[in-house]
Amino acid sequence: MSEHALPKQHQEHQPGKEHEMRPRPEHTPRYKGSDRLKGKVAVITGGDSGIGRATAVLFAREGAKIAFLYKDEEQDAAETERLVEEEGAEVFSRAGDIGDHKVAEDFINTVIERFGQIDVLVNNAGEQHYQKELTDISDEQLYRTYQTNIFGMFHVTRAALPHLKKGASIICTTSITAFKGQEVLMDYASTKGAILAFVRALSGNLASKGIRVNAVAPGPIWTPLIPASFPADSVESFGANVPLGRPGQPNEVAPCMLFLACEDSSYMTGQTLHPNGGTLVGG
Template structure:
């Protein structure tokens, strides 16, 4: 397990191949038991980080996976490799989720490939560290809301008509949703809104038999970190948690498996914290 990591920096959105050390997505450790057998899944931001770990876990649990990502083709191909190695279908769909039309295209592709959507994981996100309000460009504010929050709306609106009773929507919130880091103001605002929106969806979609939950990760070692934080912040990333280290993507994925599976048939409207000991209220 990682206890600390050297200072490092990349250009956004970052790639895992340049991270030191490389994140653990469960490639060598996750063991499936058929909990998602035959399910059709859409995961955004599935090229790396939490999305990649979730894709690997879902595939090993028996699900076919549509891998939505921006343009990190090498990372996405590696995710697809692990999905296929598990004997499941991997569908790669690059493109920008800031565009509502692309959100709809992702859903259309999934329905065309799988015939339905059993699980929608809205996980893609952008962030940037800024030390003052004046330093945040208007376009950065708009893009953060578009990718992190509006995409969830557009994906859900397009996907719900193709989701049978028993389906699951899982959105990635954050510990920043109620303990916002001021240097991540736009990101933190979207993560709070995601938790709120998911709770609304749980109530709105209950009559259709569709569950909606969110996961609130703490500091997880993904390409988002070295590509959006100063090197000195990267070096100390995760050290302020009670467990004293950042989490690995592989340590978050099992929560998504639980929420996606039929065993969680009465779990809806929840926000599950995976924070290394920091409570999320």
């Protein structure tokens, strides 16, 4: 067994609960902040756990106020709020189904009422469902995956755009599966391909307004989606097949989000970063 092997585990609830995972994902930033987001307001979907939590904490350390949307994971959301507050940042969260355009619109309206501005939008919420055969993917699963992963992203971005000004940044979480597929996540992989196309199209649309749009395409990252998606036996070997030989941690993805959120990436739009453990994608 690999030194990086994970304990067998499975969760029935999507998108999963971080407090039930063994071991817990690593979310703590690895370095001191340098005010790269001072005075900014960052909106993060799926901010209660995994990559969303690590991003919220890192952005808070860099001086941003945080607003995040989550589905129904109350305990995880409360923990993320506590972690953000420990960094000295203001934070609030809202529960709701991102696939419902009214939820997205109400959330964004609340952000504006609370903080008065939006400078960074991180579209991170997602779900995935393991199926070995295409014929086993029900209409309900197909529609649900698209509703969360791409329609929800569209809803939130559309609601936020009127409030974004020159210099704002939109970051969308796509996936390595958009580039190389995943034979047991066919509907999920197709939504991630749609996100990639969305980023490329929107970046061109907004370039003249000075609003940048980029993507992050993680590989195998240890988040609640993994035990909530895969059989327990598959979880045990999760991430072992990449060149670095292990799954990544959320705090190894969050710095990509920070780079794209701040002025360090001022000459980048329509691009994708690949924290994936060394897998070569994209030609």
